[in-house]
Every structure is written in C-alpha cells, then in structure tokens.
Amino acid sequence: MTIGGFGALAFLACLLAPLVGSTTIHLSRVFDRSIPFADNVDAQIFFVARLPRVLAAALVGSGLAVAGVVFQALLRNPLASPDTLGVSAGAALGAMLAITFHADFSLLSVSAVPLASFAGSLGALAIVYGLSAARRRGQSTMVLLLAGVTLTALLSAVVRFVQYLADFTETFQTVRWLMGSLDVAGYGPILAAAVPMAVAFVGFATLPRVLDLMSLGTEAAAARGVDVTRAERVALVSASLSTGAAVSLGGPVAFVGIIVPHLVRLIVGADHRLVLPASALFGAAFLIGCDLVARTALAPVELPVGIVTAIIGGPFFLWLLFRKA
Amino acid sequence: MSDAVLEAVGVSFAYERHGRLVLDSASLTVKPRTILGLLGPNGSGKTTLLRLIAGTLVPLSGRVTLDGADVRRLSRRDLARQIAVVPQETHTTFDFTVLDIVLMGRYPHLGAFELEGAADVAIAREALAATGTAELAARPFATLSGGEKQRVVIASALAQASSILLLDEPTASLDLGYQIEIATLLTRLNRDRGTTMVISTHDLNLAAALCSEVVLLRQGQVLARGATADVLTAAHVRTLYGVDADVQFHPRAGHVTVVPIARSV
Numbered sequence: 226m227t228i229g230g231f232g233a234l235a236f237l238a239c240l241l242a243p244l245v246g247s248t249t250i251h252l253s254r255v256f257d258r259s260i261p262f263a264d265n266v267d268a269q270i271f272f273v274a275r276l277p278r279v280l281a282a283a284l285v286g287s288g289l290a291v292a293g294v295v296f297q298a299l300l301r302n303p304l305a306s307p308d309t310l311g312v313s314a315g316a317a318l319g320a321m322l323a324i325t326f327h328a329d330f331s332l333l334s335v336s337a338v339p340l341a342s343f344a345g346s347l348g349a350l351a352i353v354y355g356l357s358a359a360r361r362r363g364q365s366t367m368v369l370l371l372a373g374v375t376l377t378a379l380l381s382a383v384v385r386f387v388q389y390l391a392d393f394t395e396t397f398q399t400v401r402w403l404m405g406s407l408d409v410a411g412y413g414p415i416l417a418a419a420v421p422m423a424v425a426f427v428g429f430a431t432l433p434r435v436l437d438l439m440s441l442g443t444e445a446a447a448a449r450g451v452d453v454t455r456a457e458r459v460a461l462v463s464a465s466l467s468t469g470a471a472v473s474l475g476g477p478v479a480f481v482g483i484i485v486p487h488l489v490r491l492i493v494g495a496d497h498r499l500v501l502p503a504s505a506l507f508g509a510a511f512l513i514g515c516d517l518v519a520r521t522a523l524a525p526v527e528l529p530v531g532i533v534t535a536i537i538g539g540p541f542f543l544w545l546l547f548r549k550a
Numbered sequence: 551m552s553d554a555v556l557e558a559v560g561v562s563f564a565y566e567r568h569g570r571l572v573l574d575s576a577s578l579t580v581k582p583r584t585i586l587g588l589l590g591p592n593g594s595g596k597t598t599l600l601r602l603i604a605g606t607l608v609p610l611s612g613r614v615t616l617d618g619a620d621v622r623r624l625s626r627r628d629l630a631r632q633i634a635v636v637p638q639e640t641h642t643t644f645d646f647t648v649l650d651i652v653l654m655g656r657y658p659h660l661g662a663f664e665l666e667g668a669a670d671v672a673i674a675r676e677a678l679a680a681t682g683t684a685e686l687a688a689r690p691f692a693t694l695s696g697g698e699k700q701r702v703v704i705a706s707a708l709a710q711a712s713s714i715l716l717l718d719e720p721t722a723s724l725d726l727g728y729q730i731e732i733a734t735l736l737t738r739l740n741r742d743r744g745t746t747m748v749i750s751t752h753d754l755n756l757a758a759a760l761c762s763e764v765v766l767l768r769q770g771q772v773l774a775r776g777a778t779a780d781v782l783t784a785a786h787v788r789t790l791y792g793v794d795a796d797v798q799f800h801p802r803a804g805h806v807t808v809v810p811i812a813r814s815v
Contacts, residue, residue: 450626
C-alpha cells in the first residue's frame with residue numbers, strides 16, 4: 226500500500242510536470258486522439274519538448290536514490306552516498322576532461338561528455354571497490370568511507386586544476402555541468418542511460434533481505450546464510466552502474482543519493498523490501514519536482530537543478546530529522 | 551567420536567598471513583543436546599574458535615565437521631539452517647523493529663526473490679514468545695535495554711530453526727539480573743527444545759551452572775577439556791588467569807562455584 230502511494234506520486238509527477246512551463250498546455254488536449262499529432266501543439270510540447278526532460282529527472286532521481294540506499298546499508302553508515310564515496314567526483318572529472326579537451330566521439334547516440342562522466346564514475350567506484358576488496362578483515366567500513374572522502378577531495382582538486390588551465394567558455398560549460406542539468410535532447414540519451422540502469426535494478430531486486438542483514442554487520446549476515454563476498458559484489462556493481470548512468474545523464478546532482486533514502490526511511494521504516502522500491506519511486510518524484518522548480522522559479526532563467534535539490538532538500542531533511550527527535 | 555554433532559579437529563588460524571597463530575591446532579567435540587563452555591583469558595582464541603565452528607572463518611589447517619561432514623562443503627545457507635550465532639553485541643544502523651530483527655533469522659529458509667510469508671511471521675512470533683519478548687515486537691530494536699536486546703537476538707537465532715546455537719559471551723555487558731535471566735533462558739531452551747549450544751564466556755560461574763562440559767583455551771591451544779566438574783579446578787583457574795581462587799561445590803547452586811581471592815604470584 227505504501228509502495229502504491231509512492232508509485233502514484235511518481236506517476237502523477239511524470240504526468241503533471243510536463244504541463245508546466247512557459248507555454249500553458251492542457252492534459253485533455255495532449256491526449257485528445259481526434260487531433261492528429263502533427264496538428265496537436267499541446268501533444269508536441271508534452272511529448273517532444275518536456276517529457277524527455279521529466280523522464281530524465283525520474284531516471285536520475287531513481288538511480289541516485291537507490292545507489293544511496295545500497296551504499297548506506299553496505300557500509301553501515303548513514304553518510305555513505307555517491308557524493309561521499311568519490312563517485313560523483315569521478316564522474317565530474319570525466320565530464321570535465323571531455324569538455325575541456327573538446328572530446329568528439331559518441332556511442333549509441335550518447336555524446337562524449339556523458340560517456341566520459343560514466344567512465345569517470347565507474348573508475349572512481351572501481352577504486353572504492355578495489356579498496357573494499359583489499360580491505361583486511363577487522364578494519365571498519367569507516368576506513369572505506371574515509372577513503373571515499375579522500376578520493377573526492379583528490380578528484381575535486383584535479384577538477385579545479387583542469388578548470389584553472391581551461392579558457393573561460395570551457396570553464397563556464399563545466400561549471401554548469403557540475404551543477405547538474407536535466408536538459409536532455411530527445412529520448413536517445415534517456416534510452417542509453419536506461420539500459421545500464423535496468424541491469425542495475427535487476428541486481429537490486431535480489432538485495433532487500435541481504436541489505437537488511439548486511440546492515441547488522443558482515444559476520445551477522447554470514448551467520449544467517451548470506452554469501453557476503455557475492456552480495457557485496459552484486460551490490461557495489463549495481464550501485465556503480467546506476468550511479469554512472471544517472472550522472473552521465475544529469476550531472477552530479479547533489480544531495481539526492483543521501484537525502485531520499487533517509488526521507489523514505491523516516492516514512493516506511495528500515496525494512497529494505499520497502500526502502501528500495503520506495504526510494505526508486507520517491508527519488509524520481511523528488512527530482513522531477515526539483516527540476517520543475519529549477520525551470521520555473523526564475524523563468525525565463527533556468528537554475529541548475531543541483532542547486533535546487535540542495536536548497537530544498539537540506540532544510541526539509543533537517544526539519545524531518547528534528548521533528549522526529 | 552560417533553556421538554559428536556559438531557567437531558573441530560586440530561584447527562589453526564591466523565588473521566594475517568604468516569602472522570601470529572590465534573588458534574594452534576585446537577580440538578573440541580560437541581555432543582548433541584549438550585551445552586559446551588569455551589573458557590579462556592582475553593585473546594586466547596575463544597571468539598575465533600566460534601567463528602571457525604560457525605563457518606564464517608576457514609581454518610588454515612585442521613577441519614570442522616558437522617554430523618561428520620566438513621563444513622566447507624556446505625553452502626552458507628545450508629550451514630545457517632543448522633547453526634545459528636548470537637554475537638556478543640548487535641548494533642543496527644537503521645531503525646529496525648524487534649520483529650524485523652527476528653524475521654531476519656528466516657533468511658536461510660527463503661529463495662533469492664522470496665519474501666517472508668505468514669508461516670515465517672508465525673515462527674518469528676513463536677521465537678519472541680519463547681524468549682519472553684513478545685510484547686516488544688513493535689518496538690525499535692535500538693531503544694531496548696541490553697538484556698532485552700540479547701533476548702531478541704536469541705529469538706532471531708531461534709527463528710533460524712537450527713539445532714545448534716553458538717553464543718559469544720552472551721552475558722558480557724549485562725547486569726546480574728539480566729545475567730541470570732539469560733542463563734535461565736538458555737537452560738530452558740536446552741531442556742525443552744534440546745538445542746545444542748557452545749557458549750564462550752569469562753563468567754566461570756555461568757559456565758559451571760550451564761555447561762556439562764568445558765574447553766579451556768590458553769594462547770590458542772586447548773589446555774584441558776572434559777566434564778565441567780573435572781576441568782574447572784583451582785589449578786586450571788590459576789594457569790588460565792593467574793588468579794588464586796576457591797573452587798567448591800555449592801549445594802544451593804547445585805554446581806561448582808569459583809570465588810577469586812587474589813592475583814597469584
């Protein structure tokens with residue numbers, strides 16, 4: 226029932242968000258089958274101009290939120306997220322290099338910048354995963370989180386170094402990208418991101434029980450029958466894929482991976498059978514909402530969505546946290 | 551030999567390659583439906599031996615057998631269906647309820663995409679009732695007292711429906727009242743359900759009260775093993791802990807008791 230509520234919220238967000246914008250359109254006209262698509266301006270605006278962006282927001286929001294859930298449970302630390310594990314920084318560096326060096330290649334209609342950011346996030350996660358695999362028994366997961374924070378600092382320094390060397394136009398472009406933007410052109414990039422995301426979600430589907438147990442500690446999980454090494458591998462690879470796909474599509478949108486899982490846990494409790502699907506759905510609705518604010522608040526000027534997620538998300542999170550305490 | 555349900559034969563273990571041996575060809579035998587005590591000073595290898603028996607660590611040499619079969623041949627799931635573990639302390643990262651925690655014991659009985667059904671919930675509730683924690687079911691685990699937490703974790707182990715229970719210092723951080731409560735619970739589970747147990751503990755009197763046999767560990771080696779009354783002697787207490795103690799049969803308690811007097815010189 227709770228999941229149904231979150232599902233309805235996400236669906237309504239996808240349906241209603243495209244109605245809002247500089248030109249007002251009506252839902253009844255959008256779905257009016259009696260007008261041919263070529264003549265139906267409302268439908269054209271809905272399906273061609275606005276829906277891709279809304280779907281991109283949904284995909285990015287889901288991917289980051291679920292990755293956050295998985296990282297937090299796996300590392301047994303509420304601060305773990307794509308932002309704190311160096312993943313977003315890796316993605317940023319990848320995109321940064323592509324923009325600065327005018328990389329000009331594409332794959333399956335995905336252009337160089339998202340591809341490079343995808344590679345960057347996977348690279349950063351490979352480092353984190355390597356560290357976790359090499360982690361000796363008895364060392365706490367805190368070490369892994371510290372390594373992630375250090376990696377973030379290191380990669381951010383490289384990003385700033387490249388930025389320092391770049392010319393003004395390139396710097397503007399990269400800063401804009403780093404703040405996160407969901408301004409996608411058409412459905413191509415969305416499909417390209419949806420494929421790795423789908424693979425990741427199949428992995429996530431095996432995890433709810435495992436994540437519950439892993440959050441009690443690897444030894445407790447093993448004693449209850451979890452194959453810990455295999456579970457960690459599935460979880461980290463799935464979370465890497467979904468983060469990489471999300472960041473390649475929308476940039477390193479801040480806060481979603483850490484805030485959505487906690488909000489969802491405050492509502493549905495700790496059980497990952499609920500937390501995982503609810504975070505995927507709420508993450509989608511949350512980012513669609515934030516993007517709606519980003520493109521309407523100061524219209525015709527458009528805000529980077531990452532600023533909105535942080536400005537809306539931060540205080541809301543604090544309010545929920547202290548309301549409960 | 552034939553009556554052993556669980557057996558460790560000459561197991562050795564080190565946490566680092568070429569590092570110090572935490573266990574040095576230690577052996578123990580657990581008879582079905584009995585409670586075995588694992589005694590020894592800090593760092594003597596008690597917890598490591600429990601991990602080896604539970605199969606969460608693999609011995610460098612020697613082997614652990616369950617009903618005669620090497621535990622390494624069993625999958626984690628199969629092992630968990632037969633052996634449950636109660637760690638010294640359990641921390642939850644998230645706000646799990648007591649029922650959530652107990653239901654986690656059902657994991658080895660579920661398929662990869664399967665979720666718990668009514669039967670699993672019934673088993674969990676029965677486990678809660680057996681440990682006197684039924685009224686706590688809806689409470690957040692983190693808000694419980696130490697004794698309540700320990701009983702809930704034992705309930706989770708019971709929900710696992712395994713016939714062997716390994717407990718690592720189950721009363722270590724509990725006050726006297728809770729210590730007696732846990733001891734009574736374990737005695738009852740052993741008597742009513744025939745649960746086989748291996749308990750590591752620093753509490754010699756708890757071991758004397760609960761265990762029919764004990765194994766004494768010293769620097770990773772077995773110093774002595776056998777019936778509690780034979781092994782738990784003043785001489786062994788001195789060797790193990792460097793403590794001069796009075797060990798006497800206590801008529802009211804119905805078992806030997808250990809009263810430490812002074813550090814021996």
